[in-house]
Amino acid sequence: MTSNMYFFINGLKYTSALAGSVFGIMSMPLAIMMAAIFFKDERSLVKQPKFYLGSFLALVGSLVFVIYGNSSGVSNDFITGSIFLGTAILIQSIQNLIVKKISKKLNTVVISASTAILAGLFYLLLASKTGVIVHLQDVSSGLLIGLIFAGMYGMLTGMLFAFYIVKTQGVVVFNIIQLVVPLSTAVIGYFTLGETLSFYQGVGAIIVIVGCIISLKKKSKEK
16 A cells, blocks of 8 residues: 555656546456456456446446546656556555455454554655655644544545455455546535536446446345
8 A cells, every 4th residue: 555655646746637547447457357366256256247348338437537527738757657657556456465365364444554554654754764754844733633634534434445345345346446436526526626527527427337337236146
């Protein structure tokens, strides 16, 4: 998680938000392929024809939604950023496999807490080495407290829930559900920040939802 975020953030630095979103969407096939190779229960899901149809629709819908909702330009260092983003999604795919493996022996809360502590120590060391940590002196106490609680909330809703889904539902289901994240973000932004959604984004959102339903429907029947 620590190194994954480091490479992803640097990837965004050299490219754009659009590139980061597209790379995030395209990480799904890689993660699912790796999960199917190493875990028998994951292979049983990807063998279903409906899974491929649903996954294809979800990927297409996500790309439509992201592309029509992002107007960021492309950086001159796109190749460098692409390497960072590619490394990030590779690390994330490996991380999902590790979490699924160790979650059989450890509680999800323990895994999340350990990962969060390691991430905090990594970025603290990185901030100290680069000298960025001194900028905290210019930040008010109220803002620092707000950032702390925001980080705790992010860890709880992001990392803990993500690890729980990987443990209980599997890597394949987790990666399909991730395609809904841009949709939920846009909906929240619409109601809280007054952001607008285009017609094509609406079409893409519908395609994503339909694709996810088709992909996961077979699994629920087998239960």
